[in-house]
Amino acid sequence: MEPISAPPTGRYRWRVCAMLLAATTINYIDRQVLGVLAPFLQQQIGWNEVEYGYIVTAFQAAYAIGLLCAGAVIDRFGTRIxxxxxxxxxxxxxxxxxxxxxxxxxxxxxxxxxxxEAGNFPAAIKTVAEWFPRRERALAVGIFNSGSNIGAVVAPLLVPVVAATLGWQAAFLFTGLLSATWLVVWLKWYRTPEQQPRLGAGELALIRSDPPEPSVRLPWRRLLRHRQTWAFVAAKFITDPIWWFFLFWLPKFLHAQYGLSLLELGPPLIVIFVMADIGSITGGWLAGRLIHRGWPVNAARKGAMAVCALAVVPIVFAAHADHLWVAVALIGLATAGHQGWSANVLTLPSDLFPRPAVASVVGIGGFAGAVSGMMIATFIGFLLQATGSYVPVFLMAGSAYLLALGVVHLLVPRLAPAQVDASAS
Incomplete structure (x- = not known):
């Protein structure tokens, strides 16, 4: 008698991941338009470094406020709505x-x-928690999170051409229409696994193969009692501002340091964010590979985070690079390290908390990162207005990730899941 083979599980969940990748890509194209155009809008409209810092701070302030609400709203109404x-x-x-x-x-x-935009990551991470078993989540997060780098690559490809041809206003209109198109597709197509008729029974069984998680909704006051929450908050607070700096100031740095024009900014920015894209997927893959080889989740996750943190350190030399492409290589390595780091950090909430609390924890951590980003945006504006030097910013970037890893390990030395008392909810 021939052995009975296991039924195929299917790959529908990866279509969901592709939708998350598309949304994150559009999200970052939308926010990156201003960064690409900033050196030239600054000349045309006449704002100074401090005023540009205030413009960036306005985004960060709203992002922080939005994250206070986004996680709870998504946990309450579901990922689709x-x-x-x-x-x-x-x-x-x-x-x-x-x-x-x-x-x-x-x-x-x-x-x-x-x-x-504050709703993107809480919704995407909760969708991953709904559609992927625990062992695949870091890779899924790494894939959709790579959209932040794809968006940052697409923006310098498209925005200068659109702006030079049709005017800078058309660049903002074009990217807004992209997100509106995604919204129509999402509402028409997306359902949860149990409600998706195209999902096979084998794949649904795989998605739900982890041990049952408690079906409780945790208010923030209870989430903040857990060291696991504070570990995620600390990781985001310390490292998120570095990514905001990459998004909103790299074009200005390259323009000021090397005299690049609007169209000349494209190639170096594309290289930097392609490297970041590779780092995002590699960081998620590395943790999953180590787990597959038998490493405990704690060692695999933190080992991958350590590799990514070390990749950022050489950026301290970027401000003194004599050649454009040396600076690009150093910055690109740092962006790759950040995104690999983020692929693992963004997986921590689903590692440490039951599914109903994931989006809220992500929202709290994202709020912390946005508040820190506000502070750094204002600081950078005053720093550049006063000194014109990027050296202190690169020094801060090079040390942030090792510091954050130390704090995470101190708070959750074993990555033990939060002990949730359902009866207390």
Whole structure:
């Protein structure tokens, strides 16, 4: 008698991951348009470094406020509706930049964009928790998180051409229409695994193969009692501002340091963010590979995070690089390290908390990262206005990740899941 083979599990969950990848890509195209155009809008409109810092801070402030609400809203209404609300807001906000004529107008548009974009990562990570077994989550997060780098690559490819051909307003309108198109597809197509008729029984069994998780909704006051929450908060607070710096100041750094024009910015930015894209997928793959080889989750996750943290350290030399492409290589390695780090950090909530609490924990951590980003954006604006030097910023970037890893290990030395008392909810 021939052995009975296991039924095929299917790959529908990876289609869901592709949708998350598309949303994250569009999210970062929308937010990156201003960064690409900043050196030239600054000349055209006349804002100084401090005022540009305030514009960036407006986005960060709204992002922080949005994250206070986004996780709880998504946990309450589900990923389908919660994601739709978020992307509807940021689509309109992206297009509203075309109406801005000064610092106040751009600050208001950025504030609205931050409110909407705050919903992307809580919704995407909760979707991963719904659609993937624990052992595949880091890879799934790494794949969709790579959209942040794809978006950062696409933006310098498209934005300068659109702006040079049709005007800078058209660049904001075009990216807003991309997110509106995604929204229509999402509402028509997305359902949870149990409600998706195209999902096979074998794949559904794989998705639900982990031990049952308690079906409780934890209020924030209870989440904040757990060291696991504070570990995630600390990781985001310490390292998120570095990524914001990459997004909003790299074009200005390259323009100021090497005199690049709008069209010349494209190739170095593309190389930097392609490297970041590779880092995102590699960081998630590395942790999953170590787990597959028998490493405990704690050692695999932190080992991958340590490798990524060390990759960022050489950026301390970027401000003194004599050649453009030496600086690009150092910065690209750092962005790769950050994104590999993020692929693992963003998996921590689903490692440490039951599924109903994941989006709320991500929202709390994202809020911490956005508040820290606000502080750094204002600081960088005043620093550059006063000194014109990027050296202190690169020194801060090079040390942030090892510091964050130390804090995470101190708070959760074994990555033990939070002990949830369902009867207390």
């Amino acid at each position: 919660g994601y739709a609300i978020a992307i509807g807001i940021w689509s309109l906000a992206a297009m509203s930049h075309a109406l801005a004529a000064g610092v106040v107008g751009f600050a208001l548009a950025r504030f609205a964009l931050g409110l909407g």
